[in-house]
Amino acid sequence: MSLAIFDLDNTLIGGDSDHLWGEFLCDEGIITDRQSFQKKNDYFYQQYELGLLDIYAWAEFSFEILARQSIKELGELHHKFMTAKIEPIILDKAQNCIDNHKINGDTVLVITASNTFVTSPIVKRYGIDHLLATEPEIKLGRYTGKISGTPCFQSGKIDNLMPWMAKNNETLEDSSFYSDSHNDLPLLELVDHPVTINADKILTLEAKKRGWLNLDWR
Numbered sequence: 001m002s003l004a005i006f007d008l009d010n011t012l013i014g015g016d017s018d019h020l021w022g023e024f025l026c027d028e029g030i031i032t033d034r035q036s037f038q039k040k041n042d043y044f045y046q047q048y049e050l051g052l053l054d055i056y057a058w059a060e061f062s063f064e065i066l067a068r069q070s071i072k073e074l075g076e077l078h079h080k081f082m083t084a085k086i087e088p089i090i091l092d093k094a095q096n097c098i099d100n101h102k103i104n105g106d107t108v109l110v111i112t113a114s115n116t117f118v119t120s121p122i123v124k125r126y127g128i129d130h131l132l133a134t135e136p137e138i139k140l141g142r143y144t145g146k147i148s149g150t151p152c153f154q155s156g157k158i159d160n161l162m163p164w165m166a167k168n169n170e171t172l173e174d175s176s177f178y179s180d181s182h183n184d185l186p187l188l189e190l191v192d193h194p195v196t197i198n199a200d201k202i203l204t205l206e207a208k209k210r211g212w213l214n215l216d217w218r
Contacts, residue, residue: 014089067145
């Protein structure tokens with residue numbers, strides 16, 4: 001039994017869930033200043049791709065809409081979001097890999113910089129019980145618009161993973177991590193079996209240099 005860790009965006013799904021959530025909100029008319037919002041949404045995604053994302057600035061932008069809606073309203077929106085944006089980019093090869101790890105008795109975990117509200121239903125859709133993600137703060141039954149704890153981004157993924165492993169009696173012995181992004185190099189370097197999935201340009205070069213497996217799930 002080993003630990004099989006998966007990134008979510010552009011790894012298990014064929015797109016970025018946070019960026020798509022922003023597009024969905026615009027499509028639904030939830031965002032009134034669509035042009036300004038889309039410009040910021042695209043900017044933060046581009047910064048992420050470059051490895052330059054200010055995770056706190058992104059959270060302030062991304063979580064603001066969560067703070068404006070009730071938990072019930074957000075849940076109803078997310079149900080529509082899953083149908084409109086996520087189901088079309090579910091990847092069969094990703095599901096097969098997850099299922100094979102389960103058959104082997106491995107513990108399957110998703111670890112993602114995207115927030116728990118957006119990602120939790122997607123992770124459940126794949127039949128995965130364990131998720132570490134950037135946590136939006138909740139007080140008195142509503143999102144506050146702030147981050148709770150350490151953002152699950154770059155080396156922050158390791159900061160979140162270590163206490164989770166201790167709590168769940170897991171180790172990194174014979175562990176695997178599947179990711180598309182060079183932002184995940186700290187964790188890819190830590191596991192025994194790093195696997196790149198439809199990797200970005202920077203990660204593709206690193207994977208070739210280090211002899212890492214690079215798979216195409218698209």
